[in-house]
Each structure stands twice: as structure tokens, then as C-alpha cells.
Amino acid sequence: MNGNDSPTMQEVATHFYEEAAELMKIDQGVRDQLYVPQRILDVHFPVKMDDGSVKMFSGFRVHHNTVRGPAKGGLRYYPNLTLEQASGLAMLMTWKTAVVNLPFGGAKGGVLCDPKTLSKGELERLTRRFTTEIILLIGPERDIPAPDLGTDEQVMAWIMDTYSMVKGYSVPAVVTGKPPVIGGSAGRRRAPGRGVVFVLREFADRIGLDLRGARVVVHGFGKVGVTAAYMLEHVLGSTVIAVCDRSGAIYNPNGFDIRDLYNYKEETGTVVGYPHGEPISHADMLALECDVLVPASVENIITADNVETIRARVIVEAANAPITPAADAILREKGVHVIPDILANSGGVIVSYFEWVQDLQSFFWTDEQVTQQLRKILVRAFDQVYTLAQEHNVPLRVAAYMLALSRVATAYKLRGFYP
Numbered sequence: 288m289n290g291n292d293s294p295t296m297q298e299v300a301t302h303f304y305e306e307a308a309e310l311m312k313i314d315q316g317v318r319d320q321l322y323v324p325q326r327i328l329d330v331h332f333p334v335k336m337d338d339g340s341v342k343m344f345s346g347f348r349v350h351h352n353t354v355r356g357p358a359k360g361g362l363r364y365y366p367n368l369t370l371e372q373a374s375g376l377a378m379l380m381t382w383k384t385a386v387v388n389l390p391f392g393g394a395k396g397g398v399l400c401d402p403k404t405l406s407k408g409e410l411e412r413l414t415r416r417f418t419t420e421i422i423l424l425i426g427p428e429r430d431i432p433a434p435d436l437g438t439d440e441q442v443m444a445w446i447m448d449t450y451s452m453v454k455g456y457s458v459p460a461v462v463t464g465k466p467p468v469i470g471g472s473a474g475r476r477r478a479p480g481r482g483v484v485f486v487l488r489e490f491a492d493r494i495g496l497d498l499r500g501a502r503v504v505v506h507g508f509g510k511v512g513v514t515a516a517y518m519l520e521h522v523l524g525s526t527v528i529a530v531c532d533r534s535g536a537i538y539n540p541n542g543f544d545i546r547d548l549y550n551y552k553e554e555t556g557t558v559v560g561y562p563h564g565e566p567i568s569h570a571d572m573l574a575l576e577c578d579v580l581v582p583a584s585v586e587n588i589i590t591a592d593n594v595e596t597i598r599a600r601v602i603v604e605a606a607n608a609p610i611t612p613a614a615d616a617i618l619r620e621k622g623v624h625v626i627p628d629i630l631a632n633s634g635g636v637i638v639s640y641f642e643w644v645q646d647l648q649s650f651f652w653t654d655e656q657v658t659q660q661l662r663k664i665l666v667r668a669f670d671q672v673y674t675l676a677q678e679h680n681v682p683l684r685v686a687a688y689m690l691a692l693s694r695v696a697t698a699y700k701l702r703g704f705y706p
């Protein structure tokens with residue numbers, strides 16, 4: 288699908304950063320520091336498989352920047368993960384935490400594996416061994432991992448347990464996205480999808496788009512895509528006309544019942560074959576005429592090679608970096624509105640922040656409190672980005688990077704540089 292336009296994650300992350308840095312005339316010394324990750328841990332470790340064999344796995348943890356606080360970002364279990372990709376994603380986390388003004392820096396990491404091909408025992412042994420390998424970087428005041436592509440609450444529980452065993456006491460604040468019974472926050476799993484919908488609603492109000500009955504296409508039906516689709520359908524009354532996962536895509540012009548579709552995927556492992564939809568190719572799905580397109584899978588989904596086929600009015604980036612810089616430039620020319628990832632999917636890290644705060648205080652909030660605070664932060668951040676975009680006559684993405692970069696650069700200025 289990606290044809291020739293398949294930039295690396297680092298290229299994507301630095302492209303948008305450079306654009307904003309140039310406009311803001313950011314000091315070259317600060318700029319240079321932000322091009323490169325602050326530190327990288329590259330690990331290789333053995334895991335005993337169910338058949339008795341021992342297999343080597345590789346993983347990374349990258350801290351892009353910690354000038355505004357501890358490193359924060361997810362862990363991916365993904366077969367094609369590369370160090371370069373983790374570094375680019377860590378950089379995006381620096382901008383994401385800054386644009387919504389959380390007291391964190393940016394990190395990312397993960398293990399090269401396909402969790403779907405591992406048994407639960409293998410996954411647990413892999414996670415615990417990986418945790419011991421990255422233990423010198425993580426900790427509540429240093430680096431707090433969280434779920435991302437291919438990881439979930441159970442993986443976070445094993446990380447928390449392994450770290451706590453080494454310390455000799457329970458340290459729930461070492462990871463976020465845990466099950467609530469061991470210190471997880473209410474609403475963390477739903478947070479990125481919820482946040483996407485909150486931000487979309489703010490934007491829709493500004494451009495006079497009625498989301499009730501709006502036709503929506505959701506690319507990716509995992510933790511983020513399911514919640515976004517469910518909220519759009521159930522809360523806002525939109526019509527979700529197409530969804531996909533890795534195995535294929537399905538289409539129903541009258542809209543899906545997302546809860547029923549979710550149950551079907553839980554049973555069968557895929558949306559393919561769902562009886563109330565017709566099969567469609569991934570490419571045709573992206574080309575459907577719709578009001579809102581929600582890329583919620585992986586990076587480089589909308590590229591220079593397929594951007595001309597896009598017929599959406601608004602794209603809200605639930606995934607990280609689903610649009611390449613070349614495609615983004617064409618979308619700007621075409622007048623397609625893009626709500627950028629660092630703002631649109633920041634609901635996840637915002638509720639991770641709430642979870643970290645709750646763990647540090649051993650004082651837990653209700654789902655209503657979490658949702659209220661999440662909405663408050665997102666509405667404020669959206670408002671700031673939108674206002675900046677209007678003032679400077681730039682797209683939302685540029686405004687979001689400008690806001691994030693101004694906070695990071697100010698932190699550098701105030702902290703100073705070690706002589």
C-alpha cells in the first residue's frame with residue numbers, strides 16, 4: 288500500500304518539528320538537542336518457549352527528552368518494530384506531553400514480536416525478562432511505560448510485578464494502563480478513543496460539521512479504534528460505515544452496530560466475515576466518501592501514493608503518524624482538515640498522567656472524575672492550538688507543534704545548560 292512514499296518514523300517526526308522550529312526561530316542549540324534521543328537502551332534477551340526451546344528476542348527503550356519531566360510513552364509488541372521507529376515515536380511523545388502540558392518528557396519502546404503468535408505463558412516470560420533488561424531506565428520518577436500497539440493491561444501488570452519484586456515492595460506508579468484492581472485508573476483503556484472524540488467534537492463545532500449522522504470510516508479496530516467508533520456511534524449518533532483490521536476491511540453504508548461487531552471480533556479474531564457488512568479492500572475503504580476518517584492503526588497509512596483517493600472532509604489522527612509529510616502537504620492543498628496525532632490521541636497519556644498521580648497518592652478517582660478532567664485538559668489544549676492556528680494562519684498540526692515546542696524550549700531556557 289505504501290508504494291514509494293514510506294518515510295521512516297524519525298523523518299516524519301523531525302519534518303513537522305523542523306517546520307515549527309523554523310517558523311518560531313528556535314535557537315539552533317535547542318533545535319540540535321531535540322533532533323536526537325537523549326538516551327537509548329538496546330536489549331537482546333532469551334525466552335524459554337512452551338516447546339522447551341530458547342528463543343532470542345530484541346527490544347528497545349528510548350528516551351527522547353526529559354527536560355519537562357520523567358520520560359513517558361508506550362511499549363509496542365510489534366514484529367516490524369525498529370530502533371529508528373521507537374526513536375521517532377519517542378520524539379512524538381515529547382511533543383504530545385508538551386502540547387497538553389503534562390509534566391512529562393517523551394519515551395517509547397517495545398519488543399520485536401507478534402503477540403498473537405505467543406502463548407500467554409510465553410508472553411509473560413518475555414515481558415518479565417524484557418522488564419529486567421530495561422529496569423535500569425524505568426521507575427516512577429524516571430520513565431513510566433504504558434500500553435501501545437500489541438500491549439495491554441495484562442502486560443502492564445507483569446511489568447509492575449517484576450519491577451516490584453526487584454524493589455521488594457509494590458510500585459504501581461512504574462507503569463500506567465494497569466488493571467484498576469492493582470492501581471490502574473478508571474477509564475485508561477478508553478481514554479485515547481474518548482479523547483479523539485472530544486477533540487473531534489470541538490473541531491466539528493468550529494467548522495459547523497454536524498456529527499449526528501456523519502459518515503465515519505475507522506482504519507484499525509483495536510483498543511483505540513473500537514472506543515472511537517463506539518463513542519461516535521453511541522454517543523454522537525454518527526454512522527460508522529467502514530472498519531478494518533490487519534486481515535481485511537468491511538463496509539456497510541447504513542452503519543455498523545459497533546458493540547455487536549466488537550463481540551464478533553472478540554470471538555473470531557477479526558472483523559472479516561462479519562455478517563452485517565460486505566468485504567472491501569483496504570485501499571477502497573480509505574477511498575470511501577465520508578465526513579470523518581479516523582486512522583487508528585499504524586503509521587504511513589495515508590501516503591503520497593494514495594492521498595489523491597481520499598474523499599474525507601476531516602481526518603482525525605487516532606494513530607501516531609498515520610499521514611506522511613508528503614501526503615500531509617497534499618491534504619493541505621486539497622483543503623482536507625487534519626487534527627494531528629499529538630493532540631488528537633493524547634487522551635491516552637493524559638489519563639496515564641492521572642493514573643501516575645493516583646498511584647503516587649494512593650487515592651483513586653471515579654470514572655466521572657477522570658472523564659471530566661480529561662475533557663477539561665483536551666478542550667483547553669484544543670482551544671490553544673486552534674487559536675494559534677488562526678493567529679498564524681497555519682494548519683492545526685503546525686500550531687500544535689508550535690505550542691509544544693515553545694513549552695519545551697522555554698523549559699530549556701529556564702533550566703539552563705550544564706556548564
Ligand SMILES: NC(=O)C1=CN([C@@H]2O[C@H](COP(=O)(O)OP(=O)(O)OC[C@H]3O[C@@H](n4cnc5c(N)ncnc54)[C@H](OP(=O)(O)O)[C@@H]3O)[C@@H](O)[C@H]2O)C=CC1
Pocket residue numbers: 361434435436437438479506507508509510511512531532533534557583584585586605606607632633635636
Ligand atoms: N493504546 C494507547 O494507549 C494509544 C495508542 N495510540 C496509537 O494508536 C494506534 C493503535 O493503537 P492500539 O489501538 O493501542 O493498538 P491495538 O494493537 O490495540 O490495535 C491496532 C489495530 O490496528 C490494526 N492494524 C495494525 N496494522 C494494520 C494495518 N497495516 N492495516 C490495517 N489495520 C492494521 C490491528 O489489526 P489486528 O486486530 O488484525 O491486529 C488492530 O485492529 C497506534 O498508532 C498507537 O501508537 C496512541 C495513543 C495511545
Ligand SMILES: O=C(O)CCC(=O)C(=O)O
Pocket residue numbers: 359360361362383431432433434435463607632633635636637639
Ligand atoms: O499513556 C502513555 O504513557 C503513552 C501512550 C502512548 O504510547 C501514546 O500516546 O502514543
